[in-house]
Every structure is written in structure tokens, then in C-alpha cells.
Amino acid sequence: MAVLEILPLAFVMIAGPQILSAVFLATSENWRRNSAAFVTGSAVSISLLVTVAYFLGSGANSQGTSNDTLLGVVLVLLLVAMVNTYRTREESEPPKWMGKLEKATPKFSFRLGFLLLGFFPTDIFTSVAVGSYLAGNDLPWTDFIPFILLTLLFLALPSLILLAFGNRAETFLPKARDWMNANSWVVNEIVLLFFIAMTLNNLFG
Template sequence: MGAAIGQSLPLAVGVLVSPLPIVAVVLMLVSERARSNALAFVAGWFLAVLAVVGVVALVAGSAVSDDDGPAAWTGWLKLVLGVLLLLLAVRQWRARPRGATEPPPPRWMAAIDRFTPPRSAGLGVLLGAVNPKNLLLVVSGGTAIAAADPGDTGATALAALVFALVASAGVVAPVVLYFATGDRAAGVLDELRSWMVRNNAAIMAVLLLVLATKMLGDGISVL
């Protein structure tokens, strides 16, 4: 179990620091339904990440080699995921804004003020497990868990839970700050939102490059 958590932890941190979901939570916390929307978003996010990483880990872990080690195809899968992460890193870097200008936010952000808790939960699911960047990281995490503890269902389930908890820390932190300080958090949250929107592409490019290197190395080691 320790190996599975250790192998997947860097990928969980990659999901944790993904800027756009954090920005979404911050925007919800300054809307009329701040508490209910933010909690619904976090719940949707956590359950989506847990479901995807758990399913991937269990499915990949069911295919073990004759010597009870990771199957060779998990190594090839890691190589493919590493290449995809690398390509995504290059794309993010090329799309980064120049200068100090703040890039226009996605159109869905403008509608957050009108969100209800069910829509907030749905957005959490979309950003946590459907968004291509996060989906690649979560699938990579599930593959890493499976390769570390193949065939051990209990260890796999616990490692998937730890992965989802760590991956959710980024969207939970603004909610904790809001509940702890109330209206005083508005200024801090707004500064956080502006900084993350402005630096979203650069943050993700560097992060994806590091994680792509890790996945490629892990894939080569399996093969």
C-alpha cells in the first residue's frame, strides 16, 4: 500500500494545484449561495476523482504478470500517458499569456453566480474527472497505483482514497478559509483568483512537464 500511495502521490498533487477548479470554488464563495454551492462542488469533485482513480486502479491491477509483478501493458500505458502529458505541457506553455495581462476566463465562469448546488456538483464532476488535463492525471494516478500493488484490492482501494483526498485539498482549502474567517476571506480569495487565472497556463505547463517525465520514467522501469 505504501508503494502505491508513494507512486501516485505526485500525480495527486498535480490535480491538487490545478488552477481552474480552485478559481471556480473561489467564485462560488463570493456568490449568493456561497456555502451550499462550494460544498456541492467539493463533493462532486471528490467523488468523481475517487470513482475514476479507483476504477482505473482496480481494472489495471486485475491484469498481473506471471511473477505477480506489473503487467507489461501497464508500462506501455504509462509511456503513452507520459507522452500525452508532455504534449499537453507544450500546448499549455505555448498558450500562456504574454506580459501582465489577465487572460479572459472561460465562459462558464460568468454563469457561476446563477449556479444551484446540483449544477455546482456537476461542475465539480466535469472539472475533476472529465476535463482532459485532470482526467489524464487521474488516470495516470490509477495506473501508478495498479502497478505498485497489482492484485491487492484492499491496498488499491485505500491508495485510491488517499489519492482522492490529496487531489481534493486544493479545492477544499478556500472553503476552509471561508468558513474560518467569513467575509474577511474575500480579499485573500480575490487575490488568489486573479493570480491563478493569470498564471494558469504556466503553472500547468511546468507541472505537466514534471509529471510527464515521471510517467515516462515509470513506464520504462516497468518494461
């Protein structure tokens, strides 16, 4: 059951610039090597974060301190972020580095996967949440493996679609990329809603 509870967080890991980057790389010149490097870099950073959170969480559990105040602060910050995302939806622009993805190299793609999945705020929060959850429930570290495999599958999906459907995918993926680029604020709102639901569940569940 624990695995089923953390699996939905794989969606949170890739929602936003993460999946958008995967789509961009799948439409790049050297898409096979770039996509593989991006997924590999992501796997390394996610594994490191979850592992650190797991072992730190195992030590912190013995203290038995309450975190209701912290959760309340997090909830307020999430609500503020959600309102701000909606208010600035017309002004939102993709990061400048996304313009480099169509001519990316495998080295750049690996570094992007490592940094984006390891240092993007929502991904840090999610990886730490997974590691802490497993540690807090005295579950084995290996229970995070299905979570990371599903996350990596999502990230590899654009290139897998390209492999499976060929020319049809070459027409579809750029359209999907442009739509996601134009509606990135919607994805951000969905992610924030998910975190708000998680926080409320931790507070009152």
C-alpha cells in the same frame, strides 16, 4: 510508502480550472452550499475513475505487456502541449462557463465538480494512474483514500479559509482568483512538467 508516492498527484488533480472554480464558488452568493456540492461531486467522480482503473488494471496485469512505446508517445505529446501552452499564453482566456460561477446553484456546482474532476483530461489521466499503480503493485483499493481526501481538502480550502478568516478572506480570495485567472498558463505548465517527470521516471526508472 505507496500512499506517499501517490499523494503528490492530489496537487495535479486540482491545478488549473479545478482550484480556480473552487475559489470562484467560495466567492459566490450561496458559497457554503455551492462549495459543499462541488466537493461532493468531485468525490463521486474521482472515486468512480480510480475504482474502474483499479479493477481493469488488476485484470490487465496478468498480460504482462510492455508499454514503453505508449509512454514514448505520451512524452512527445506532453512536450508538444507544453510548447503550445507557452506560445499561446497571451491568448489564453478562461472558459465561458466560469462567468456563471458567481451566481451558481448547488445543483450546478455538483455537476461541475463531477464533470471537471471526472472528465478533465489531466484528471482522467491522474485518477487512472492512481488506480493502475495500486493494482499493478497488488495494493489494496483502500490505499487511494488518503489521495482523495487530500484532493478534496485542496478543493475545500478556499471555503475553509473563508470560514476561518471571514472578512479578511473576502478581500484576499477575489485577488487570488484574479491572479490565478490571469496566470493560468503557468499552472498548466507546472502540471505538464509534473507529468513529463512521471513519464520519464516510468520509462527509465
